Amino acid sequence: MNQQKKQTQPLRVACLGAGYFAQFHYDAWRRTGRVVLVGACDQDLEKAKATGLAAFEDLAVMLKMSCPDLLDIITPPPTHLSAIKAGISQGVRAIICQKPFCTSLEEADEATRLAEKAGVVLVIHENFRFQPWYRTFKHALDSGVLGDVLQLTFRLRTGDGQGPRAYLDRQPYFQDMPQLLIHETGVHWVDTFRYLLGEPEAVYADLRRLNPVIKGEDAGYFVFDYPGGVRALFDGNRLLDHAAENCRTTLGDASLEGTAGSITLSGDGSVTLRPFGNVTETVLLQPQSWKGFGGDCVKNLITHVVDGVLDGKPLENEARDYLKVIALEKMIYEADRQGRKIREVAYA
Numbered sequence: 442m443n444q445q446k447k448q449t450q451p452l453r454v455a456c457l458g459a460g461y462f463a464q465f466h467y468d469a470w471r472r473t474g475r476v477v478l479v480g481a482c483d484q485d486l487e488k489a490k491a492t493g494l495a496a497f498e499d500l501a502v503m504l505k506m507s508c509p510d511l512l513d514i515i516t517p518p519p520t521h522l523s524a525i526k527a528g529i530s531q532g533v534r535a536i537i538c539q540k541p542f543c544t545s546l547e548e549a550d551e552a553t554r555l556a557e558k559a560g561v562v563l564v565i566h567e568n569f570r571f572q573p574w575y576r577t578f579k580h581a582l583d584s585g586v587l588g589d590v591l592q593l594t595f596r597l598r599t600g601d602g603q604g605p606r607a608y609l610d611r612q613p614y615f616q617d618m619p620q621l622l623i624h625e626t627g628v629h630w631v632d633t634f635r636y637l638l639g640e641p642e643a644v645y646a647d648l649r650r651l652n653p654v655i656k657g658e659d660a661g662y663f664v665f666d667y668p669g670g671v672r673a674l675f676d677g678n679r680l681l682d683h684a685a686e687n688c689r690t691t692l693g694d695a696s697l698e699g700t701a702g703s704i705t706l707s708g709d710g711s712v713t714l715r716p717f718g719n720v721t722e723t724v725l726l727q728p729q730s731w732k733g734f735g736g737d738c739v740k741n742l743i744t745h746v747v748d749g750v751l752d753g754k755p756l757e758n759e760a761r762d763y764l765k766v767i768a769l770e771k772m773i774y775e776a777d778r779q780g781r782k783i784r785e786v787a788y789a
């Protein structure tokens with residue numbers, strides 16, 4: 442009876458974090474149906490107030506006062522485990538947690554187990570697979586129009602990594618991260634490659650730091666091997682750019698090549714199909730001015746979770762599944778450290 446009542450009422454959503462990326466979450470929540478925003482919390486109260494919502498600087502107080510059904514965690518990894526514990530103990534139904542999920546595989550595993558034990562839905566905010574162009578890739582792949590797919594490639598060319606002021610205006614913490622390119626950004630393609638091609642059977646990586654003002658790596662490759670010689674290549678370089686009016690729309694370009702045809706993602710977010718042996722391209726996804734971030738992928742993910750919680754639809758990106766992304770990321774750094782391909786792919 443109580444459950445029935447909850448399904449028809451809007452989901453009460455409270456958010457932890459009001460920093461740079463949170464702006465895309467608040468905007469997306471405001472454009473999402475069947476939810477009501479009940480609070481914003483940031484240790485910097487002024488930032489929480491700037492959201493225009495009931496503002497808090499202490500998570501426990503926000504959870505008690507605003508009684509959310511869903512907690513959206515938009516703060517950095519060191520805050521994740523304690524925030525998930527707080528949400529669970531306060532009785533939320535669902536939690537969305539930004540990537541990178543917790544500070545280690547062990548912590549992420551603990552958070553996953555706690556949520557599962559409490560029956561709380563825990564979804565990781567891994568938004569890139571929700572970008573419309575990758576949904577178009579998946580649709581083309583599943584339709585068979587590409588024939589046997591042999592190669593998936595993403596070239597990250599954000600163009601924001603040059604010189605002493607690299608990243609300072611948008612995400613200054615990038616300069617101090619001991620692991621940058623893969624841990625902070627490349628991880629989106631670890632997940633997107635899994636979304637498109639499944640789990641790899643071997644991992645190779647070769648990473649480097651080009652800009653001496655930063656601590657971590659800002660360029661490099663990782664290669665995933667799949668059965669039958671199929672490969673996925675991530676080729677990242679933050680100092681170089683790509684042809685786009687806004688290099689942050691897609692962050693680079695991509696292709697998915699098969700024996701019957703190839704599809705290409707361009708920097709404007711358009712996707713084209715070229716049949717094998719042909720020079721004429723068909724547009725599968727038109728360039729358009731998307732709202733929000735990266736083809737409105739934050740809203741797409743949020744809507745997916747709301748539908749999952751309210752309607753019981755199957756969820757992507759649940760924490761248990763996301764542990765595989767963390768395990769693969771660890772293997773990428775290990776492959777780079779050892780300078781060899783890792784064939785012993787072991788998931789959590």
Ligand SMILES: NC(=O)c1ccc[n+]([C@@H]2O[C@H](COP(=O)([O-])OP(=O)(O)OC[C@H]3O[C@@H](n4cnc5c(N)ncnc54)[C@H](O)[C@@H]3O)[C@@H](O)[C@H]2O)c1
Pocket residue numbers: 457458459460461462463482483484485488498515516517518520539540541566567568612614625
């Ligand atoms: N999925 C994506 O596309 C994407 C893009 C950018 C950033 N991110 C991730 O989002 C997270 C936040 O990134 P950001 O760029 O917004 O960082 P930020 O530093 O701009 O903002 C973080 C905010 O969290 C607040 N905060 C930190 N600890 C807190 C605590 N204990 N209690 C309350 N507030 C606290 C800070 O005051 C700050 O306002 C990171 O994990 C980052 O990797 C994801």
